[in-house]
Structures are given as structure tokens and as C-alpha cells.
Amino acid sequence: MKKLLITGFMPFNGEKINPSWQAVLMLDNQIGDYELTKMLVPVVFEKGAKAVIEKATKLCPDAILCIGQAGGRNAITPELVAINLRHAEIPDNEGNKPQDQPIISGGENAYFSTIPSRKIASAINELGILSKVSYSAGAYVCNDLLYNLLAYYKNTNIKVGFIHVPYCTEQNKEPSMELSTIARALTTAIENI
Numbered sequence: 001m002k003k004l005l006i007t008g009f010m011p012f013n014g015e016k017i018n019p020s021w022q023a024v025l026m027l028d029n030q031i032g033d034y035e036l037t038k039m040l041v042p043v044v045f046e047k048g049a050k051a052v053i054e055k056a057t058k059l060c061p062d063a064i065l066c067i068g069q070a071g072g073r074n075a076i077t078p079e080l081v082a083i084n085l086r087h088a089e090i091p092d093n094e095g096n097k098p099q100d101q102p103i104i105s106g107g108e109n110a111y112f113s114t115i116p117s118r119k120i121a122s123a124i125n126e127l128g129i130l131s132k133v134s135y136s137a138g139a140y141v142c143n144d145l146l147y148n149l150l151a152y153y154k155n156t157n158i159k160v161g162f163i164h165v166p167y168c169t170e171q172n173k174e175p176s177m178e179l180s181t182i183a184r185a186l187t188t189a190i191e192n193i
């Protein structure tokens with residue numbers, strides 16, 4: 001079987017849960033061709049990415065799929081691109097609030113995700129769950145994680161992708177999705193990597 005490292009984030013910005021991690025926890029340990037290793041990631045610039053790279057160095061996965069919360073979105077959104085920019089509107093979980101800084105000084109401006117984001121969005125839509133590709137993962141910790149991974153694994157066969165998910169109903173914010181719906185969407189995403 002192939003190996004997939006799948007990550008979710010800790011809660012941030014005063015939330016008690018993060019739907020990304022709650023949904024990852026609901027996934028079967030084997031989906032399609034992949035055996036899953038689940039990892040919880042801190043919402044901290046650089047530190048989160050370093051932890052994932054460290055884990056991946058030991059695991060040697062065939063693919064890395066990171067999941068994050070995008071409050072305010074109403075759809076499951078596979079990210080097409082990560083940009084070389086850190087800019088925080090709110091502090092991360094260790095109080096960092098970078099303003100217009102590069103992630104990697106002198107690095108590429110941007111990298112495209114190496115999973116088939118468009119195919120994944122279509123497959124999720126076919127389940128009757130709203131999904132569309134996103135052209136910006138923002139400039140906060142999720143973009144930081146995706147950019148760092150794409151830079152680190154460029155010119156390798158390790159696929160790297162990121163999917164943002166809406167608030168879940170337990171958070172009492174709108175728009176929201178049931179966690180079980182998010183988990184179904186992620187299952188289909190993994191089947192289509």
C-alpha cells in the first residue's frame with residue numbers, strides 16, 4: 001500500500017475545535033490505495049511546517065495532504081497554489097504576527113500544489129457536496145505550511161496538497177458543514193490523489 005501523511009490543525013483564534021483535525025480523526029485508516037498516518041499540527045508559523053517535514057522524513061510517505069479550517073467559506077476548497085508570503089491579521093498560537101514577510105527569503109514567488117486539485121473538487125461535487133478549487137490559501141499558517149512543503153519536496157515524487165474546509169456545525173458559525181460531510185469529502189479527495 002502507498003503511504004499518506006494527512007494532517008489537521010489545532011484550534012486557533014479562540015475556537016475550541018478545529019474541523020480540519022476533527023474530520024481527519026473520523027477518516028478510516030485505509031482509503032483507496034493509501035494507508036493513512038494522521039498528524040495534528042500547531043497553528044504556528046514555521047514550527048508547524050518543520051514538524052510535518054520531520055514526521056515525513058521518518059515516514060517517507062508517497063503523498064502529504066494537509067487540511068485546514070477556512071472560516072467563512074461554504075465549500076470544500078482544494079488549494080491550487082501557495083505564495084511566498086507571511087502576513088497575519090491575527091497572531092498565531094505563539095503570538096507571532098508577521099507582516100508582509102517572505103516565507104523563504106529569495107525563494108520562488110509561488111508553487112502549485114502537486115495533487116490533482118481540480119479532479120478532486122469535481123469528484124467531491126459528484127457526491128453532492130459543494131467543492132471548488134481555490135486560488136489562494138491566504139498568507140497565514142495554512143499557506144505557510146503548504147508553501148514550505150512544496151518548496152521542500154519540489155523535484156521529488158512526493159505529492160503535496162492542501163484542502164481548506166468550512167466551519168463545522170459544532171462551532172455555531174455560518175456557513176458551516178457537518179463533520180461527517182467534511183469527512184466524506186476528504187475520503188473522496190484521498191481516493192482521487
Ligand code: PCA
Pocket residue numbers: 009012018020043067068069070137138140141142143
Ligand atoms: N486555518 C488557518 C491556520 C490553521 C487553520 O486551520 C489558515 O487558514 O491559515
